[in-house]
Amino acid sequence: MPALNAPRAHWASRFGFILAAAGSAIGLGNIWKFPYITGQNGGGAFVLVYLACIFLVGLPIMMAEFLIGRHGQRDAVGSFAALEGKGSPWCLVGWGGVLASFILLSFYSVVAGWSFDYIFKALTGGLSGRSPDEINALFGQLVGSAGQVIFWQALFVAGTVAIVIGGIRGGIERWSKILMPVLFLLLLLLFVRGMLSPGARAGLEFMFRPDFHKLTPAALLDALGHAFFTLSLGAGTMITYGSYLDRDADLFSLSLRITLLDTVVALLAGLAIFPVVFAAGLEPGAGPGLVFQTIPIVFSGLPFGSLLATVFFILLAFAALSSSISMLEVVVAYLIDEKRWPRLLATLLVGAAAFLVGIPSALSFNRWAEVTPLFGKNFFDLCDLLVSSYMLPLGGLMVAIYAGWFWKGAEEKAELVGPTRRPWLFPLWHFLLRFVAPAAVLIVLLNQIGILTG
Numbered sequence: 112m113p114a115l116n117a118p119r120a121h122w123a124s125r126f127g128f129i130l131a132a133a134g135s136a137i138g139l140g141n142i143w144k145f146p147y148i149t150g151q152n153g154g155g156a157f158v159l160v161y162l163a164c165i166f167l168v169g170l171p172i173m174m175a176e177f178l179i180g181r182h183g184q185r186d187a188v189g190s191f192a193a194l195e196g197k198g199s200p201w202c203l204v205g206w207g208g209v210l211a212s213f214i215l216l217s218f219y220s221v222v223a224g225w226s227f228d229y230i231f232k233a234l235t236g237g238l239s240g241r242s243p244d245e246i247n248a249l250f251g252q253l254v255g256s257a258g259q260v261i262f263w264q265a266l267f268v269a270g271t272v273a274i275v276i277g278g279i280r281g282g283i284e285r286w287s288k289i290l291m292p293v294l295f296l297l298l299l300l301l302f303v304r305g306m307l308s309p310g311a312r313a314g315l316e317f318m319f320r321p322d323f324h325k326l327t328p329a330a331l332l333d334a335l336g337h338a339f340f341t342l343s344l345g346a347g348t349m350i351t352y353g354s355y356l357d358r359d360a361d362l363f364s365l366s367l368r369i370t371l372l373d374t375v376v377a378l379l380a381g382l383a384i385f386p387v388v389f390a391a392g393l394e395p396g397a398g399p400g401l402v403f404q405t406i407p408i409v410f411s412g413l414p415f416g417s418l419l420a421t422v423f424f425i426l427l428a429f430a431a432l433s434s435s436i437s438m439l440e441v442v443v444a445y446l447i448d449e450k451r452w453p454r455l456l457a458t459l460l461v462g463a464a465a466f467l468v469g470i471p472s473a474l475s476f477n478r479w480a481e482v483t484p485l486f487g488k489n490f491f492d493l494c495d496l497l498v499s500s501y502m503l504p505l506g507g508l509m510v511a512i513y514a515g516w517f518w519k520g521a522e523e524k525a526e527l528v529g530p531t532r533r534p535w536l537f538p539l540w541h542f543l544l545r546f547v548a549p550a551a552v553l554i555v556l557l558n559q560i561g562i563l564t565g
Contacts, residue, residue, distance in 0.1 A: 153325025180353025208347025366423030
C-alpha cells in the first residue's frame with residue numbers, strides 16, 4: 112500500500128520553489144539548444160513565434176501540471192490516482208512521465224558530462240592558444256573516447272544523486288538556491304561581455320529584428336516544439352514539484368514567474384553568444400556544435416579567453432544539473448510515495464540504473480556509433496527522438512486534454528483562481544487548455560510522425 116497517510120514534505124518557501132522549478136525548466140535547452148536553433152531559423156521572427164508559443168501553449172500546460180500535482184499531493188502516478196482512482200487509465204499519463212524522465216536522465220547526463228570535461232579543459236588552459244582546427248579536434252577526441260565520455264557521465268549522475276538524496280528542502284531546494292543565483296550571475300557576466308563586443312549590434316539585430324521571409328513552416332514547428340521542451344513539460348517534473356506545494360500557493364503567479372525566468376535565460380544566452388560569434392565572423396547557425404566547438408574558438412581569441420570559457424562551461428553545467436535533479440526526483444518520488452521506499456535507497460538505485468541505461472548512449476559517439484537498432488538511429492539519437500519528439504509532447508497533450516475536458520471537479524477552478532482573485536483567469540486558461548494547446552501539440556506530434564511533411 113502507498114504511504115497515503117505519511118506527512119508530505121513541502122517547499123520551505125515560495126522563492127525556493129520558484130528557483131527549483133525554474134531550474135528544472137532552465138537546462139541545456141536554454142544555454143545550448145535555443146541559441147543554435149535560433150541561428151538556424153533566422154533569428155528575430157523565430158524568437159517572436161517562440162515567445163508566443165511559450166505563453167499560449169507552455170504556460171497553460173505548466174499551470175495544469177502544477178494543479179494536478181498540488182491537488183493530488185503525490186508523485187506523477189499517484190496524483191492521477193488520487194484524482195481518478197488507482198485503476199484509472201489516466202494513471203498511464205503519470206507512468207509515461209516517470210518513464211520519460213528516467214530515459215531523459217540516462218542520455219541527458221551524457222551531454223551534460225561534456226560540460227564537466229570542458230570546465231576542466233578551460234581551467235587547465237587546454238582551450239587557449241589553439242587553432243580552430245585543434246579546438247574542433249578536441250571535441251572529436253572527447254566524444255570519440257568511450258572511457259572519457261562514461262567517466263564524465265558518471266560524475267554528472269553522481270552529482271545529481273548527491274543533491275536529490277538530501278530531499279526537497281535539504282537537497283533540491285537548498286541547492287537550487289545556490290545553483291540558480293550563480294547561474295544568473297554567470298550569464299549576466301557573459302551577457303555584459305557580449306554587449307561590449309564589436310558584434311553587439313549585429314547580435315541584437317539578429318535576435319530582435321524579425322525578418323518573416325526567413326520564417327519557414329519548419330521554423331514554426333521548431334519554435335513550438337522547443338517552447339514545449341524548454342519548460343520541462345510532459346515528463347512529470349512539474350506534477351511532482353507541484354505536489355510539494357501547499358494549498359495556498361498562487362499557481363498562476365508562480366507559473367508566470369517560472370516561465371519568465373526560463374524565457375529571460377534563453378534570450379540572455381542568445382545575447383551572450385551571438386555578439387561574440389558575429390564579432391569573430393563565424394556562422395550563428397552552426398548547429399549543435401555552436402557551444403562545444405564554435406564558442407571555444409571565439410573565446411580562444413578574446414582577452415581573458417580561458418576565464419570566459421571557464422565561466423561559460425560552469426554556467427552550462429549548472430543549468431544541466433538544475434534540470435537533472437528534477438528528472439531524478441520524478442522517479443524517486445514515485446518509489447517513495449507508491450512503493451514506500453526510503454529516499455536514500457530509491458535515489459541510489461535509480462541513479463545507478465539511469466547511469467547503466469545511459470551507457471549505450473555514451474557509446475553511440477564512439478564504439479557503437481554504427482549500431483543502429485531502430486530507424487537507422489544510434490542509441491543516443493533513438494532515446495532523444497523517443498523522449499523529445501514523442502513522449503514529452505504526448506504527455507503534455509494528455510495533461511491538457513485531462514485538465515481541459517475531463518477534470519470536472521469544482522476544486523479545479525477554486526484552486527486555480529481562488530475565491531475573489533482574477534475572475535478572467537479560469538475562462539482564459541480553460542480555453543487555451545481545451546483548444547489552443549492540444550491543437551498546437553498535436554501539430555508537433557503529426558509533424559514528427561511525418562504526416563504533415565510527408
